[in-house]
Amino acid sequence: MPVYEYICRKCGHSFEQVERISEHGTKKVRCPKCKSQKVEQLLSLGFVKTSKKS
Numbered sequence: 001m002p003v004y005e006y007i008c009r010k011c012g013h014s015f016e017q018v019e020r021i022s023e024h025g026t027k028k029v030r031c032p033k034c035k036s037q038k039v040e041q042l043l044s045l046g047f048v049k050t051s052k053k054s
């Protein structure tokens, strides 16, 4: 599943959130620290690392 990175505009806390692609953009993201919804999405990091061996 893709991981999205957000930064809170209120407290400056940055956090990552795993969302289904179908969920992304449909639900409000809240800062886990101050519960503000004033969060901004940063560039997506890509996908959750799995245990696949390279």
Ligand SMILES: [Zn+2]
Residues within 6 Å of the ligand: 008, 009, 010, 011, 012, 013, 031, 032, 033, 034, 035, 036
């Ligand atoms: Zn915050």
